[in-house]
Amino acid sequence: MTDQPPIPFVKGVPFLGSTFAFLHNPLGFLRRLQKQYGDQRLVRIQLGRRTVTVLLKPEEAKYVLQENNRNYGRGRSYKVLREFLGDGLLTTDGDYWRRQRRLAQPAFHRQKLAVLADTMIDEAVAWTGRLQAQDRTRPVDVSTVLTDVTLRIVTKTLFGSGLGNQTASLSQALNELNHIISQTVLNPIRLPSWFPSPANQAYEKASKQVNDLITGIIQTRRQDATPHDDLLDMLLRATDEETGEGMTDAQLLSELITLFTAGHETTATSMAWTLYLLATHPDVQTRARTEAQQTLGTRTRFSADDLRTMPYLSQVINESLRLYPPAWAMSRLSLGPDTLGVYSLAADEGVLVSPYILHHDPASWPNPDQFDPDRFAPERAAGRHSYAFLPFGGGPRLCIGNQFALLEMTALLGQLLTMFDLTSADTTAAQPSPLITLRSKQPIRLYLRNLTI
Numbered sequence: 168m169t170d171q172p173p174i175p176f177v178k179g180v181p182f183l184g185s186t187f188a189f190l191h192n193p194l195g196f197l198r199r200l201q202k203q204y205g206d207q208r209l210v211r212i213q214l215g216r217r218t219v220t221v222l223l224k225p226e227e228a229k230y231v232l233q234e235n236n237r238n239y240g241r242g243r244s245y246k247v248l249r250e251f252l253g254d255g256l257l258t259t260d261g262d263y264w265r266r267q268r269r270l271a272q273p274a275f276h277r278q279k280l281a282v283l284a285d286t287m288i289d290e291a292v293a294w295t296g297r298l299q300a301q302d303r304t305r306p307v308d309v310s311t312v313l314t315d316v317t318l319r320i321v322t323k324t325l326f327g328s329g330l331g332n333q334t335a336s337l338s339q340a341l342n343e344l345n346h347i348i349s350q351t352v353l354n355p356i357r358l359p360s361w362f363p364s365p366a367n368q369a370y371e372k373a374s375k376q377v378n379d380l381i382t383g384i385i386q387t388r389r390q391d392a393t394p395h396d397d398l399l400d401m402l403l404r405a406t407d408e409e410t411g412e413g414m415t416d417a418q419l420l421s422e423l424i425t426l427f428t429a430g431h432e433t434t435a436t437s438m439a440w441t442l443y444l445l446a447t448h449p450d451v452q453t454r455a456r457t458e459a460q461q462t463l464g465t466r467t468r469f470s471a472d473d474l475r476t477m478p479y480l481s482q483v484i485n486e487s488l489r490l491y492p493p494a495w496a497m498s499r500l501s502l503g504p505d506t507l508g509v510y511s512l513a514a515d516e517g518v519l520v521s522p523y524i525l526h527h528d529p530a531s532w533p534n535p536d537q538f539d540p541d542r543f544a545p546e547r548a549a550g551r552h553s554y555a556f557l558p559f560g561g562g563p564r565l566c567i568g569n570q571f572a573l574l575e576m577t578a579l580l581g582q583l584l585t586m587f588d589l590t591s592a593d594t595t596a597a598q599p600s601p602l603i604t605l606r607s608k609q610p611i612r613l614y615l616r617n618l619t620i
């Protein structure tokens with residue numbers, strides 16, 4: 168190991184290294200690194216007091232996320248999230264994470280998802296109905312309408328439709344909690360959690376409300392032998408093959424809040440980008456609509472099977488996830504020393520895997536900024552490295568909700584395209600803003616014109 172060269176290091180400015188350059192424009196900064204250091208495959212930068220190794224090629228991403236994943240734990244950003252989400256799938260590591268993942272995985276199997284897909288389709292139909300009833304001479308802010316529908320879908324698929332008037336209060340409380348978490352995680356000046364600041368007090372209040380509501384739901388369900396077609400039911404029934412034990416109420420609570428948080432804004436964000444791309448590429452929109460219309464035929468509602476049989480729509484979604492991956496960066500910490508390609512990596516080093524950077528590498532994606540769904544046509548995708556496209560991460564920590572998200576997006580897109588023509592209300596191009604997820608800097612506003620008129 169000692170013969171190996173150190174990873175190329177970007178010095179930046181004295182004491183602060185690349186901190187300001189990165190914070191000022193993270194995506195621009197990372198793309199400059201890619202241009203300058205792409206041939207070396209990785210590069211180390213200084214962020215604050217720590218150094219971070221940025222992986223610039225899919226081979227190293229695969230190595231860290233999959234081949235030697237046991238040497239890489241959750242990075243620092245997950246430690247902050249853990250304060251809020253507790254010990255859930257997203258924030259834990261090691262044996263604890265492995266057991267929770269084993270318990271939760273069956274809830275996301277194909278047949279189980281087919282049941283949840285029906286809920287998604289019902290919600291997609293209701294959503295387009297609400298859009299149709301709106302005043303459509305004015306543009307629609309897509310983030311608002313998508314947050315609304317993805318919230319409904321995640322609440323219903325997690326907790327079922329039997330919550331009655333609790334559905335609205337739960338959804339509202341969880342959304343508020345989610346909002347406070349995002350604001351706090353992104354704020355560089357964080358007061359300790361015991362300090363009675365307005366943000367900490369708002370968090371305490373929302374968190375207590377969510378915990379009380381979900382704990383109440385869990386306890387009611389534990390007394391109820393009737394099967395429910397929702398994720399909570401599947402998680403409640405899950406037992407560990409080795410010990411025969413299931414999850415405690417506290418574990419269920421953390422996993423439910425995690426699934427809600429991880430599964431809601433990501434999907435709303437990528438749907439917003441997809442609608443924007445379709446509105447600004449009318450030829451792609453027409454082709455996607457034709458496929459959706461032909462699949463639907465004379466029916467008014469898609470079936471769960473239909474959602475897996477629209478290859479062009481799936482190419483469109485993939486290309487949108489390539490250009491604007493909601494999880495634009497994933498952080499890891501090396502647990503022990505390692506060898507990355509020809510370089511040596513020390514223990515306790517930050518490692519950054521950025522889907523955004525790998526998705527814009529010209530070596531894998533010629534003209535990387537161009538929207539071209541045919542890149543995902545089987546003949547063009549053949550031979551591409553499997554980690555050149557990783558919107559859902561990879562290896563054992565691959566997003567547990569990836570198929571859920573793709574089904575949901577297909578249901579919403581398919582339904583929307585069969586009813587409306589989409590055009591952009593703005594002349595300037597939308598710019599990505601890397602917050603916790605990769606949102607658009609400006610609101611995305613579209614006109615929805617009724618196709619039948």
Ligand code: HEM
Pocket residue numbers: 256257268425426427429430431433434437492493494497498557558559560561563564565566567568569571572
């Ligand atoms: C377009 C939508 C989505 C995107 C782009 C996305 C992306 C990701 C990525 C990149 C990871 C891996 C993070 C890492 O390894 O550091 C992840 C993990 C995770 N996602 Fe998603 N996700 C999406 C939707 C969902 C949905 C719908 C759910 C649940 C219903 C969900 C639940 C989770 C959970 C629980 C994890 C942690 C898995 C583990 O480590 O075992 N995600 N997601």
